[in-house]
Amino acid sequence: MSVNKKRIAFSGLICCDALFTVEGYPQEDAGIPCDNFRWNLGGNASNNSVVFSKLRNWHLKKCKNGNSKDEEIEIELLGTLGNDFPANFLREIFDRENIRHDRMFFDPSVKTPVTAVILNALNGSRSYFHYTDHYPDLSLEKYVKYDLVNYDWIHVESRNNIKGIIDMVRYVRSKQTAGSSKPVISVELETDHEGLSQVFDEKIDYYFVERDFGHLKGWKDLDETIQETCKLVKNEAYVIFVWGDEGSRIAKVSNGKIIGPVGSTPIFNPKSKVVDTCGAGDTFLAATVFDILIRGSKPEDAIVFGSKIAGAKVAMQGYHDLENWESYINH
Ligand SMILES: *[C@@H]1O[C@H](CO)[C@@H](O)[C@H](O)[C@H]1NC(C)=O
Ligand SMILES: *[C@@H]1O[C@H](CO)[C@@H](O)[C@H](O)[C@H]1NC(C)=O
Ligand SMILES: *[C@@H]1O[C@H](CO)[C@@H](O)[C@H](O)[C@H]1NC(C)=O
Numbered sequence: 001m002s003v004n005k006k007r008i009a010f011s012g013l014i015c016c017d018a019l020f021t022v023e024g025y026p027q028e029d030a031g032i033p034c035d036n037f038r039w040n041l042g043g044n045a046s047n048n049s050v051v052f053s054k055l056r057n058w059h060l061k062k063c064k065n066g067n068s069k070d071e072e073i074e075i076e077l078l079g080t081l082g083n084d085f086p087a088n089f090l091r092e093i094f095d096r097e098n099i100r101h102d103r104m105f106f107d108p109s110v111k112t113p114v115t116a117v118i119l120n121a122l123n124g125s126r127s128y129f130h131y132t133d134h135y136p137d138l139s140l141e142k143y144v145k146y147d148l149v150n151y152d153w154i155h156v157e158s159r160n161n162i163k164g165i166i167d168m169v170r171y172v173r174s175k176q177t178a179g180s181s182k183p184v185i186s187v188e189l190e191t192d193h194e195g196l197s198q199v200f201d202e203k204i205d206y207y208f209v210e211r212d213f214g215h216l217k218g219w220k221d222l223d224e225t226i227q228e229t230c231k232l233v234k235n236e237a238y239v240i241f242v243w244g245d246e247g248s249r250i251a252k253v254s255n256g257k258i259i260g261p262v263g264s265t266p267i268f269n270p271k272s273k274v275v276d277t278c279g280a281g282d283t284f285l286a287a288t289v290f291d292i293l294i295r296g297s298k299p300e301d302a303i304v305f306g307s308k309i310a311g312a313k314v315a316m317q318g319y320h321d322l323e324n325w326e327s328y329i330n331h
Contacts, residue, residue: 012157047161
């Protein structure tokens with residue numbers, strides 16, 4: 001039996017969250033007892049890869065029950081890991097989820113980014129401190145190590161690394177086999193970093209545009225963000241707009257014009273109550289990519305799948321039971 005192997009790589013922030021749950025919020029120079037504390041997975045890239053891993057478990061179990069051909073799905077994280085306690089905590093999670101991290105750059109001087117989250121249990125408000133100083137984003141010399149053309153899909157979160165992303169895309173496109181569409185490249189846009197508009201000139205297949213991006217650009221709503229963003233896209237690409245409780249939209253664009261199906265999806269509410277909405281956006285993104293890459297769905301259908309998985313996610317803490325997403329939602 002031939003094995004159909006798919007490889008996907010995620011690059012972006014790999015972070016550890018320290019989550020404190022308190023009744024109220026401390027005054028400056030004062031403290032209050034903390035009801036609950038836990039270390040948590042954080043960062044878009046690490047979250048995306050864990051969601052992808054949970055869906056892989058779900059999918060492979062289904063294939064075994066059916067009579068489908070053998071499939072192998074390899075998930076890899078690209079980036080740097082340090083040698084501190086949070087990095088080791090993350091390594092354990094990646095090992096448990098069978099996410100490849102053995103080719104990450106090991107730099108003992110790197111401090112793992114940490115976010116301290118104070119969750120006020122009285123009203124659900126969340127306050128954060130971020131520590132992400134000196135966390136190295138990938139530049140081309142580093143990307144080259146990964147044999148980038150051997151992936152089926154490369155997803156990158158745009159941070160303060162626009163040059164790194166552009167160099168990587170150009171490098172991949174110059175190396176890939178003529179006529180091949182592999183690898184698919186997707187980029188998530190959230191913050192309007194310096195030089196960001198240049199990514200729209202590159203041969204990128206999917207853009208995930210977050211609501212914050214539209215706000216930062218000063219566009220008044222989703223419709224204006226769709227109009228204005230699509231004008232910027234030089235090549236042929238799908239642009240997916242992730243709009244929180246308003247759901248998501250997708251447009252196929254070429255040369256600054258919308259040419260393809262403009263699909264949309266609402267959000268899906270879980271059968272039981274919402275317990276944790278953190279990471280719902282990461283879930284939507286990873287599940288949408290999963291549906292396109294692994295299940296061969298059309299992008300306009302994949303955003304509906306992504307939205308359902310995100311709807312199931314909010315009914316559980318973290319992602320622990322995401323492989324059983326079907327029991328959390330009417331689908
Ligand atoms: C929650 O309570 C804190 C005060 O304890 C207040 O500052 C904050 O604005 C409240 N947040 C929400 C979302 O109600
Ligand atoms: C990525 O992380 C940021 C917080 O750093 C969050 O606001 C954003 O929604 C995440 N992206 C997605 C697709 O969830
Ligand atoms: C990543 O996922 C964790 C677990 O669900 C969540 O607590 C965290 O807020 C997410 N981080 C981002 C940046 O989305």
